[in-house]
Amino acid sequence: MHIMCCLKPVPKPGTIKVDPQTHTLKREGSELELNPYDRYALELALSLAEDTKGTVTAVSMGPPNAKPILIEAYACGADRVVLLSDRAFAGADTLATSYVLARAATKLGPFDLIICGKVSIDGETAQVGPEIAAWLGWPSVIWVKEARVTNKTLELVRLTDSHLERLKAKLPLVITTENEINDPRPPSLKRLLTTLEKDPVEILTAQDLQAEPQRIGLSGSPTQVLDVFHPEYQSEQKFLSGPVEKLVDELVSVLKERGLIS
């Protein structure tokens, strides 16, 4: 089975920079790391590929400084690692992002399965997976806990709000993984060393993907951030400071006042 796994570069918490004009993330200026939830997606991809003697192609859309993420994926066992990188991709919302990833699936495929993480910790939309499926005209299943291949179909267990569902899905298919479903393997030192001799990361631009210019980046993004604001909270406030014993006493008397303790 040939699998594409989507790995999102996200800013390290605390290094987030936002473009003051478009209010979109400036990924070039931030220190990037792998979206933590995508580790489960990669592990599932690698183990399904092992079971079926298939391949894993790890793909990220991001600026050049996202490369170390793909090197790590290579060291973990991905067969092919591809960075989709072009200034024209900047400012993409989920529709424009999923378009580029879907173009990559067509260009690098054919694939039987595309695996995404549950959600990214920066965008927090959980949209990109099902949207890739929509661009490709494929079915999709989200929040997958288990997946097993049985002749040309995938048997899945997915989580809904209140149920676990076992289902059978025809391929090709897009899935997103539930968190903490497996123990992601560490990078192999041996594979890591080979990357010092030969850089495994392939880089593809908008042109390489034959992406339509009006579908990518800011211009391909129907959602726009108008502005950002700090919510205001007006409340009458009691500010307490001083010796800790006194502060504890004051809190205890508030709790008593409100009948929360007797």
Next chain:
Amino acid sequence: MSIFIFGEWTGTDLHDSTYELLYEGRRLADILHTPLTVLFIGPPEGKEKAEELIKYGADRVLLALDQRLGDFRDDVYSRIVTQLLSKEQPEVMLFAATAMGQALAPRVAGTLRLGLTAHCIGFEIRPEDKALVQIRPSFGEDVMARIISRTKPQMATVRPGIFPKAPKDDNRTGHVETLALEEDLFVSALEILERQEVPVKDISLKKAKVVVAGGRGLQNKELFSKLFELAQLLHGAVGATRPVCHLGWVSEEHMIGVSGATISPKLYIGFGLSGALHHMVGLKGAETIVAVNKDPEAPLMRRAHIAIQADVREFLPLLIERLKGLNKK
């Protein structure tokens, strides 16, 4: 012009979030002087409950009913929604950000090439052009973003638990239409084999009268776990910020905020947590907010009704000791 919301069937009833969508959808429809339509997809046994949505504020209920729609199959459901939106071309389409809403909305948005704003917590109508302004927490620590969509219908998913449920009014009237469903809508790559209810781990966070929550300022798992002792003394529940869940100090069910639970206790005490907006969104219904933090400038300290400047390493153990002392008396 019309506003559409998605009516979600749980298998036995409508999802609570559908009534929340009705509340906000009604408010927006009234501002725009436009009808509010619910699209209901489900098995025939959902018909009666769906029709009743008129009494909760809908002007029109569209029913896609079929025995085969008892299972949520992503491809079939999204085909029905997509087809209907192309035909009806509403201004706005809202889904709840439930498991089903999150599976369905992006499939529809991708197919129709539409913008989709995730997990909104508020909406405004822009006076000059009647655009739907969609509000959600943004990347930064303490900021909200106002987002608009250049495509129509303007689509968003709405965070469950944020809006109140629409009230029932027995005198309301409206139209119910049953949609004709062609056979090829049912072609699917998915087959549901088995469904098993998962016991929701009830940590009672959502119902607790008192919530004591902790953040990174508690330094380590040992001090954090003292919160469980405190919660017991106060007959409350323990909440947490996202980073401490990721650090493994406590399981994710305790998370409060955009990625976690929305709570409405009488009393909330936050220990060593900054009060980032992502966390505060979950406190929407809290009556009294107490902050314990060594930094008087922390957002939660500015927001709290009672702000206590203290080191949690001293404050928390002492508070527990005091309360235990009271119990003994």
